[in-house]
Amino acid sequence: MASEEPLDLIHMDISGPHPTAVNKAKYYIVVVDDSSKYKWVLPIQHRRDAPAILNHWKRQIELKMDKRIKAFRTDNAPELKKLTLQWQDECGSDAQFTIPGTSSQNGTAERAIRTINDSARTMILDAQMPSEFWPYASIHAAYIANRASIQNSRSPFELFFSVQPNTFHIHRWGCKIIFHNANDKNPNTQQKNKMEARGREGILLVVDEKVTGRYMCWDIKKKKEFVTESLQFFEENPGGPMLEKTRQEDANHTPTTTNTDTSSENNTEQIITQNDKVPNTELVPETQEDATDPTPEQQTGDSAPEEPIATAVQTDPMDEDMQEAETTQGAETPADNPDTIQERINKQLQDLYMKGILKRPYAQMQQEENDDTPTAKRIRAMMTNLLEREPETYEEAINHPVNGPRWQEAIQNEVETLREFKTWTEVPYQKGMKLVTAKFVFKVKPSIDDQPRKFKARLVAQGFRQIRGIDFHETYAPTPRPTTTRTFFAIVCAMNLNCQKVDATNAFAQAELGETVHLIPPPSLHKSGTVWKLNKALYGLKQASYAWRSKIADCLNKLGFTQCPEDECIMVNSDTGIMILIYVDDIAVAGSNSRAIQEFISNLARTIGIKDMGELRTFLGMEVTRDRKKNRMWLTQTQYIDKMAEELDMTAHRARPIGAPIASWETLEPKQPEERAANKPIFQSILGTLMYTSVMTRPDITFATSSLSQHTTNPAERHLEAAKRVARYLRDTNKHGIEFAFPRRGGMDEFLVGYSDADYANSKDRKSISGMIYMLANGPVHWKSQKQRSVATSTTEAEYVGFTPCAKDGIWLNRLVKWCIDKMDMALDTNQTGQIIKVRNDTLMYGDNQAALKIAGNLGANSKTKHIDVQYHAVKEWIREGKVTLAYATTDKMLADGLTKPLPATKFNEFRSQINVNAVPNVANTE
Structure with a gap:
């Protein structure tokens, strides 16, 4: 047994x-x-x-x-x-x-x-x-x-x-x-x-x-x-x-x-x-590789081992510029003859049968669906995996033996949508035209909330051929900072607002272009002797993001919205009490009145093509869970962490979970000459995944990722093992995330409150580590952990040097929160479901070193601080002007402690609980 x-x-x-x-x-x-x-x-x-x-x-x-x-x-x-x-x-x-x-x-x-x-x-x-x-x-x-x-x-x-x-x-x-x-x-x-x-x-x-x-x-x-x-x-x-x-x-x-x-x-x-x-x-069996990787004859572009085969002579009067542009459309070159994937699979399986590896022809195994022998099940599983691969070329997509009809439908939907938006106009080719090429990109979007998978085809311009000043000028388009995104959701929770999600359909293709751009469409859409003059932007164009941002901002301004001066990705309509957050084509819409939200969405749909996604449950890869009755909200990245664990083969069950992301004795000093070097690309890849999680929803691993990031150019094996430990910790706490709950503790006076701490000279270079965290609606919205630039001469100096960066970020954050709250309060009254909140004019900050607090409150200099760089004395001016208020907190209530040094498991769990990084309870989104 x-x-x-x-x-x-x-x-x-x-x-x-x-x-x-x-x-x-x-x-x-x-x-x-x-x-x-x-x-x-x-x-x-x-x-x-x-x-x-x-x-x-x-x-x-x-x-x-x-x-x-x-x-x-x-x-x-x-x-x-x-x-x-x-x-x-x-x-x-x-x-x-x-x-x-x-x-x-x-x-x-x-x-x-x-x-x-x-x-x-x-x-x-x-x-x-x-x-x-x-x-x-x-x-x-x-x-x-x-x-x-x-x-x-x-x-x-x-x-x-x-x-x-x-x-x-x-x-x-x-x-x-x-x-x-x-x-x-x-x-x-x-x-x-x-x-x-x-x-x-x-x-x-x-x-x-x-x-x-x-x-x-x-x-x-x-x-x-x-x-x-x-x-x-x-x-x-x-x-x-x-x-x-x-x-x-x-x-x-x-x-x-x-x-x-x-x-x-x-x-x-x-x-x-x-x-x-x-x-x-x-x-x-050696079959699956043949369907996964193209043969030399299928290779296109720079990766082809042989010279490209000359194409048939064109009868159209096209000059070298157009011919050169067409040759860059390697992604649209036919991958093989029709049904090539299935043919190659069948051929290889037949070879296995002839060599005696398979006992019966695969065709017979296909007919015997009840065949439960290990070989038959293995072959069927391999066939399933092979046929689920996303195609890389147009020919491969439409000739896919299983999903060909789905990809053809996706391509047709994409082309019809672009035509509906009048994205292009066909014009005759003229000598001297500067041409951009295009190709189809294919993606299978996974199922969400029991919804079927979505097969998506997108026509993408190859903008690397564009030249600044000729066919594009401006390219900048703002995206919200992670702090802004969390602040938005904290305010939604605090004011108990309804929140829905809107997705712009083919966003870039709805934005008008200010420059003349000529494009050679993929061969499947190309008519001989013509090119496309783009009226609207396409994904891949240099100016596409800028054009779309200008389009959506103009539409919202006409609907009565005002951009936040602290982050223009947040806009508020004070008349209707609606606040929105824009991230490219994803728009979060919040307000106290559901009818007003629906009316806004209807008005927006008259000017741009959008899709109402209903109640917001995901945003930028984060899961958003709410308990409206208890006025609580959680931001998590469970799916992202699970995917990371799967890619790192860390999904196996463990009897003892990792208690902390980094061992309390680990200092993560630089690699020594005698130490074995780690694989740099692997280390950097794992660290990049960890840092994205840390930046978005997991401040509890910020100290660990900040320490590891100091070794990206020369990692040792112990650094790689430490990174894997952080990954295992995330795997064991994959359902943890930021929790907003308001009101719960601290009251209105501490609606927004910051904490600043430092760990003195705890490294070989004797530089101290500063940590800061700001709590809004009892949840973390802004945090940092970083090594100070210069060596401090005492604990007091290290703590004092950390005040100015913390206060600087706090002043900006306070202005952002106050602007949003004041604009929303103008549209709310006590009869509505939204909760009116008043924000302090100054930024409240806590420190746990009384000597440093005394120095910050003293406007004059003394012999013990005269050597400190002048930039770190800015906090004194801000205190005098009333922009910042510094207060004392005991060490056990210092929420930034875990951002400055590794903590033992018990102490770390207390820190994680204090900053409200908690597991999501078994609760669905409730009204």
């Missing part, structure tokens, strides 16, 4: 000896999780290397899953038996051994070895590769097997990590690749040859387990393995013949015996590194 939870029982066995591999491996260890049948393949050079490899694997998997392994089962191999007994003494895990002569007791591992060996052998034969590449084929076989359905249409990956795997990045093992040539330096001159080819041939070996889109490959020229993300696949070309050709050429040019293994350093240590970089791999 299988175990119930992952890591409850682990099976281990050693396979070999095998032929000596290119990396010197002769054996491999297979590790199988009993509950999910998830497999790991760990190549080793000698059997004595097994303990070191398995200890490393055990540390990695227990850290990743945040769970101890309960039991190990193996045969009586001395290397494994001694190690499992050692783990039993040190960790308390149960050591189980088979009775001699009864290998069936460890049948799970034995069966896994057979599956991996059969799959690896098949892939080696298919790619015509030498047998010494068996470790890579075995790892790839395990990788694919982990992603193939075995139980109730669920794969070992899903059973182990509780998330469905993504298989689009898997390609045919052993196929030819072209990778980016880094232009290695000449060993004699130490100079790069800039005339050397930018691409070099290689062979695909292993998919990187940790980073999607990264692969381990074989460099044919240098005869060694390497890891790359910049490569192109040629899955119809097996790598074996290329390898054999290179070896023959070397033999012909070298009279003496050549050592083909020039990479002698690929010993057991590199095998360990390989499996750290590229954990488990498995078996998938």
Whole structure:
């Protein structure tokens, strides 16, 4: 009977000896999780290397899953038996051994070895590769097997990590690749040859387990393995013949015996590194890659490996400018003949059948829908994934074997909408016209609130051909600051306003252009000898955002709206009591009177094309949840965090959640020369995701992300691990977000209140960390955590230096809030549902250092402050003018404390609760 939870029982066995591999491996260890049948393949050079490899694997998997392994089962191999007994003494895990002569007791591992060996052998034969590449084929076989359905249409990956795997990045093992040539330096001159080819041939070996889109490959020229993300696949070309050709050429040019293994350093240590970089791999037929990645004949634009094929001679008198513009429309070049995707899939599946990998033709499997064999279910799952991919070209979209009609409908809807808006006028082409090209972009929008998925096609201009001063001038269009967005929702909650969402239909296409722009439409819409003169903007034009912003602002001004001087993305109509927030084509509309809101939407619809989305539930990727009866609101990013966790393979269940985003002892100092460097693109990608969450709805991770952002150019492995810890913390608190609740505490006098704090010299460079946070309607709307520019000489000085930046932001925020509230109060009275609020004229700020507060209140200078930069004394002037009021708060009530230093889990939870970052209760949006 299988175990119930992952890591409850682990099976281990050693396979070999095998032929000596290119990396010197002769054996491999297979590790199988009993509950999910998830497999790991760990190549080793000698059997004595097994303990070191398995200890490393055990540390990695227990850290990743945040769970101890309960039991190990193996045969009586001395290397494994001694190690499992050692783990039993040190960790308390149960050591189980088979009775001699009864290998069936460890049948799970034995069966896994057979599956991996059969799959690896098949892939080696298919790619015509030498047998010494068996470790890579075995790892790839395990990788694919982990992603193939075995139980109730669920794969070992899903059973182990509780998330469905993504298989689009898997390609045919052993196929030819072209990778980016880094232009290695000449060993004699130490100079790069800039005339050397930018691409070099290689062979695909292993998919990187940790980073999607990264692969381990074989460099044919240098005869060694390497890891790359910049490569192109040629899955119809097996790598074996290329390898054999290179070896023959070397033999012909070298009279003496050549050592083909020039990479002698690929010993057991590199095998360990390989499996750290590229954990488990498995078996998938080589079909899905052919549908995912275009063949060389399909490549267009700069990425094509061959010269473009000349097009047919045009009979129209088009000059070089127009011909050049047409050649840039590579995205509209036909991807292949009609039905090419389905044809290639069927061909590859037939090849699998002929090679004996599939026991029956795929056509027969399609007819037998009740076939529940693992292979049949795996093939059906792969076909589903392949056919759901978003098309990249027009031809690929309309010829899609499943969604072709939907994409054709989406294209037709887009064209009809643009014609309805009279976006263009067809005019004859004239010599000398400056031309812009265009293409269709396709996107599947996921279902929301049980609504079906939406297939969207958009005609996009390729504005990179435009020239400033000729076919565009102004490009600036404002978007609201995150602080402004949160302030808007805080006011909506505080005043108990109704809030709806309006979406502008093809917004840019409704805006008139001030310049003359001529465009060559996609081939499917192009009439010979003509071009389009654009009357309205298209997505992709340089001036499109500016034109749309001017259009919507003009319409709203005519409807009686006034722009906020502090942020022009907020507009208010004092007569009707309606406040709106504009983010490009998304408009949030708030007001106390539902009838007035509907009347405004109707009036706006007469001037521009809009769609009433009803009650606002999402905005800029945030979920907006309200409890109108208790006057509460939550802003969360649950879907965004869940997607991040899925992409980072962090969706697996953990018994013990992460208590804080950063450990209380972690200082995150710069990388030292002896430390191992992290993968910079991966670190930057994770950090970018974390920072967006921090900026929008999660001030509780701001200190962590601010500290990590100081190492973006030179991250160490510990910085990457710290970033992953923050990601795991977000995953464990994915339903947390900003909570506004008014009135609840503090009363009207503290409707808007700020807090300023500093942590003195807590880093190697001895610079202090400043933190600030402003609470509006009892929820955070503005926060920062940043290192001070100069070294402070005392705690008092560090606290004092932090006052001015906090006060500066507070003065602006107070003006923004006061303007909005005053404008809305003019339209409200006590008989309406809206609540009238009065805002202080000054900005109220708290600090927890009395000496610093005393210095700020003293207009004169003294010997202890005369060295401080003059800019930090501005707070004194603002206090004297009555713009800022500084008050004392005890340390336990200092809400900015968690923005200046890492806190222990208990203290951190108190901080998070104080700033009102709470989990959304099980409550629907209520009136």
